[in-house]
Amino acid sequence: MTIVNASGDVVEQGWTTVESLEGYGPHHGIIVSPAVLLDSFDEADHVSLSHTGVRLSVEDDVSEIAAYVPHLGLIELVFAQFKDGRPYSTALTLRRDYKFTHELRASGDVLPDQAIFLIRSGFSSVDVPDQFTAQEFKKSLMAYSVAYQSAHDSHVSLIDDLRRSTPDVAAE
């Protein structure tokens, strides 16, 4: 499994995806399902939550885990199909409405050619699908140096006039 960050560089994978908590203590860096999160974690236990990630499918409703969100160490949004763009909205909602600031990872069916959309929607890492390489993601991220809209990332240059009217969210 290869994880790239928002610059397209390969980073160490510190997280393990688990089906149940058996054999894992609270400080393991594990990624669980929303059901396990709700069943086994206390929303007030911020320390444990900071070592915990949750993995959401396109059907899962973020509002059900709302109380946990700000304290989670990672949220992974799984793309069912690259054509299904719901996770882009979920990502922005997490960043903007839930003020989630930690690692937001895209996984599942994503294409290198979508990398820039992912990062600009607020994802901070991508689990590179087997048939692609990290380099392809990096190359695609470098395809554009400008954008019209504000977005979550900061490497876009939003210049004058109309573009100025849409300041960068990340700059808050």
Add this chain to the structure above:
Amino acid sequence: MYVYDSLDKTLLNQRVAEFRDQVQRRLDGDLTEDQFKPLRLMNGLYLQLHAYMLRVAIPYGTLSSDQMRKLAYVAKTYDRGYGHFTTRQNIQFNWIELSTAPDLLYDLSEVDLHAIQTSGNCIRNVTADPYAGAAADELDDPRIWSEVIRQWSTLHPEFSFLPRKFKIAVTGSEADRAAIKFHDIGLKIVRNNEGVLGFAVYVGGGQGRTPIVAPLIKAFLPAPDLLRYLDAVLRVYNRHGRRDNIYKARIKILVDSMGADSFAAEVASEFNRLDPKLLSVRDDDVSRLRDMFAQPYLRPDPDSSSSFEDLVKKSPRLGPWFKSNAHPHKTPGYSIVTISLKPIGGIPGDATAEQMFGIADLADRFSLGEIRVTYTQNLILPHVRQADLFVLWQELERLNLATPNVGLASDIIACPGLDYCSLANARSIPISQRISERFANLNAQHDVGPLDIRISGCINACGHHHAGHIGILGVDKKGEERYQLTLGGQGNGESAVGKIVGPGFDEDGIVDAVETVVSTYLSLRTEGEVFSQTLARTGQDPFKERLYDNR
């Protein structure tokens, strides 16, 4: 017109380079067809029956003469010498090769043209009133707001993989010439009681297999809130639009199933969550755009005014042309001139490279270098001095572009149909050609009056048949082409969906049927009544009787 600045140029150049790389990876076999298809579609490149087809965006239907020359050059260099103007204010080239498409797009980018978001499940090229900036009844220039939307929606990170395509249309006039209520979002520029500029927002219109006239979702949206509101609509759609069934994926189905009121409420709550600072459209940005779109001052020239009588004296054929193809301009003494791309028996919307070069020159001589594309597949010279009409008309005649039939029976909208389109059930173009020939007598057409005939080669309804006074839909019945007839659609102003009259016809039958409908109207109409009024008064029954009873 809008002038590209360095950001626009940089982004466009990077898009061209990105696509060149994608094509190369495909040709080298690094991308499979499944992986490549969505990428090429995001850049308007389809694979049709005979070749690749490239759809080039004409933002809100406005072209400069230089852009038109480039389209002509592309038609000559990369295609077989012609292009097809479409109901989406786009142009399509039918005979494109994958291997040279990147060069073509590079050439287009030199005049700020592109194929970005002319296909795919994203926010498509924004369309607008083709009379923008020239019409007397305009509250504000819709191109200003269309350009705001173009920038916001281009390569939008969140809204490029929607459940389905998304089309936005803008009009600044009460007389809707952009069919806004048949779009996913229709925006009508309005002023509230205090005189503040804003929009009436219609959401969830469309054609296809479920034609729906969009309901009003917000009666008054202050102009600065435009993007914030669009953002909210798109987010609600991206989240809740159906993805399990391609035929139920458009926003019209979502709005319909939620009900317009609860949809509006959901949008309002999303809208209120969004930081007003983030997406507000600022006055100084708008005035910058307003300056760009302001037409150079036209000196009112009432002496130049030509009346029908004056022009008929110059040539008997000029009078009817003036009547059907010229529209009053907001400046006295000027006309908005429609160039008909519907010669009798021709292919609706097609123009040859020579014609495009010619039109570009005429735009320079007579219309401040500006050309518009209408969704009815014609072109417009928006600012013509009436004193120039005679010379312009002569030049247009020379180019075979002076057919005096705008808004009349032979001004037919037709999609490419089975002659080109891989989704088609039946041919559209030959039917339109035969109907046009049936009504070849232009005097008779003028006598029949305004009549809007539209043909689609399958239920996708690219030819807007639902919205035609007379609509024709091609279907496949056990391998045979059949044509269904609908009556009572309305594309402009009051939008309405036509109703199917009865059993379908074969190719000969449908041409006869259209003639029967028209002669029935002629026998029923009262003094001064146009087709749609007669039909509204009598209903379909007398037409049905004539069509089916004496068989």
Add this chain to the structure above:
Amino acid sequence: MPFILSANRLRDGAVVYFAQDNSWSERIEDAAAVPEDRVGKLEEAGLDAEARNHVVGSYAIEVAASCPPYSTRLRERIRSHGPTVGDRQTRTAVEDHQSRPMGGPEG
């Protein structure tokens, strides 16, 4: 009735037919016609050419055993002979389409 195999060529999108000599030809006259029990083999040849990125969207077409092969589907006749619409430009298009030299071997 026999079957032939058609596709669009990747590079330019042209309509092509799988020929006797395992090449792809732009002329339906060159198409290899096989009996129904060998359609599977024909389709394999199509998938093979797709995998090697020569063509896209290959499929078998049922045709009458005439020369040239004749499909009862109008869509296929338009694919092989070009648009039916007769104006100046497209007549050229049809002629072009028919008079082009045989596609070189690609298979």
